[in-house]
Amino acid sequence: MTLFLSENPFRTIGLPSNSGLKQIQKNISKLKAFSKLGKEVDFDYDLNFLNLSKIDRTTEKITKVESRFLLDENKLKYSLFWFQKNSPFDEVALSNLIKSDTSKAIEIWDKVMRKGELNQANVTAYNNSSSLLLFLLLDSSKNDQFYNDEKAISKLAIALNRKYKLFDSEYFKEFCFILGITSDINVTEIQLFFTETILSILNRNFTSNQIHFLIKGLNEDVSQFFSGYLVKGPLLNIKKQIETTSKILESDNTKGIVLGKSLIKNTLKDLKFLKTTLGEESYQYENLTNNLSNQILQCGINYFNKTGEDQAYLGSYKYALSIASNEKTILRAKEAIQHCEEEKEANICSCCSVSPIYKNSSYNLTIYKETKRTYFPQRVEYSHGTLNLFFCKSCLAKATEKDSTSQTITWAIAIIAAIVIGIASEHIGGAILGGVIGLGLGSFIGVIFSADNSSIIRNHPTTKKYLNQGYQLNQPTA
Structure with a gap:
């Protein structure tokens, strides 16, 4: 499991992410020399008082870290989860942070951001304060997991809102320039990278409901972006499951019941999440559930047409009805249920009204x-x-x-x-x-x-x- 926050390359070399190449090379050389001698070295930016895992500074690790500073895009990505020393305010705040006084560091950066407007003077304050909030919300497992109680989730929303405000700002290029990045950067790709990373951390110990609660606490634009990315995977999985089921059913109708039940099982979790995230009245959700409902129904209908039996599929017909939203699909599901119930009744012995009929003899x-x-x-x-x-x-x-x-x-x-x-x-x-x-x-x-x-x-x-x-x-x- 990659510990993206704890194993940030800038933490490994013990420097702010806007440090010059000369300083970076100096620290890397020092780390390699100490590693060969089997000695440990400490830097101010180890920040071991936070719930971060122990830093790995073996020769092999340092060699890998060294290659990560070669591309501007990588440097930007890691900077989003670290600190920059750009202004006198940053210098004072980071000095207090190194002394373990996180409250003072937050107070200084909050003062710079007090007016709520992101500008050239406070662009690093937005990133630094957001990064520190993320670190302070890590639980004691040292596995880069956030606390998931209501209070922690509210603070996490503040940290994320600040980061996305930076992405949307006209001063994002200024932020890149402070890092020494002069090449063109695709902001959308960087935003997606940040979202994916945060979600990978959240998925370690957050439930779907807790993630949904977090999204509700984000700014409207950020919430929509986050939700859009969040539902992408479940939507694609359900569509893929429907397509795969349809192809197999087309070649062998005798697998209808097995295919239909598997389709329900393989989409249940994703559909529940989409219902919570998108809402039942969302066009996207309604369209998806109708397609899924029709495919579930088709599995049972094809099986009956081939074998003459579908009593074991009655529960699946009823599930298809429960997720259907347009009248045509609802009517189709009701007809399938009625037909199945009538067939089931016809196959029960008329004498005892309990046992199934014995079809091998009459x-x-x-x-x-x-x-x-x-x-x-x-x-x-x-x-x-x-x-x-x-x-x-x-x-x-x-x-x-x-x-x-x-x-x-x-x-x-x-x-x-x-x-x-x-x-x-x-x-x-x-x-x-x-x-x-x-x-x-x-x-x-x-x-x-x-x-x-x-x-x-x-x-x-x-x-x-x-x-x-x-x-x-x-x-x-x-």
């Missing part, structure tokens, strides 16, 4: 419908068909229990009757007659002793439908 029910009846001669004509009734395993067993029990009893009595009468008559014809008598008797007894499944069969929605149309369960007789 009860085959023959139904009849009288088409014509005459009395002279006495005759009836009818049509018939077979219904496949689906139940759960338990209710299917109950529905078929009567048939199996009745059949077992019928054939058992028929066989016994055939044997007994056949033996008694000592003739094959007697055995046949006994079997016929046994079948009739067994059928009657089987009905008595078997379970009654008529209510299960009759109350099935499909059976009811055909009974209402004039069909009956028994074969019509003349």
Whole structure:
């Protein structure tokens, strides 16, 4: 983890950031010499009384630091997190800071900035006071983390407002000139760099709500800039997740449910942050949530069209409805939910209303419908068909229990009757007659002793439908 504040190159060499090249080289040479001898060296600008980590002044570290002063852009970036000695006020304030009197240093710089206008005389006071506030807000972990209580966040907002005021000032070029920078500097890029650095520090121990609270304390222009940068990552991530999901779904609809649920999971945190930062009424937020909602819905719809099942996706349909904002998307989500609930109900056993139906087997029910009846001669004509009734395993067993029990009893009595009468008559014809008598008797007894499944069969929605149309369960007789 890079400790950007503690490991500032200017702190490492122990100098203000507007020091001349000659002084910089002198300190670097001294540090290299001491490092080779295995000795430590202290400078006034070590500022060890602050919650900064210990300075690494090994030969390897000094060599790396030396290369960082070669580019003007680097020198400017590091100066934003350090101090400059440009005016008599800076000299007195820094002298007190070196003595650990931070209150006196702040008092002097505040006095220079009292009128609230940034000018040529106080341009370094704005940067110095802001940098000192940042250092004073570091917690005791020495890991370059800011305190994140309400009081600290308010002070952090003051420090950031001063820094952004410097960026927006006509005297920013004057600030660069004080640092010895003569090349053209892209202020927007420097501003983005500063924002990224601050956010990287905040993300170590700040929650999204705490960052949002901080942004609210910034000046309006700064807040908009900060927010715009802050939402950039979450916006891009959600858009990327939608595009990736759409491409995979296009090639394989059977992955619809998995893709949809993953899409929700992978965007949940970012969407929550955007809702807090942008607000629900933001056009940017509304447009994004509608696109996300539609993609979640599409995953479930495509899966159902391919497999005929989507009951496991009902919760995802409801989530899509909760984030949708335009009427078209809301209606689409409601239709998907209604269809899914109806399908779910249709797949629950109509007998027990609890267990799912067993689709691998069904009860085959023959139904009849009288088409014509005459009395002279006495005759009836009818049509018939077979219904496949689906139940759960338990209710299917109950529905078929009567048939199996009745059949077992019928054939058992028929066989016994055939044997007994056949033996008694000592003739094959007697055995046949006994079997016929046994079948009739067994059928009657089987009905008595078997379970009654008529209510299960009759109350099935499909059976009811055909009974209402004039069909009956028994074969019509003349």
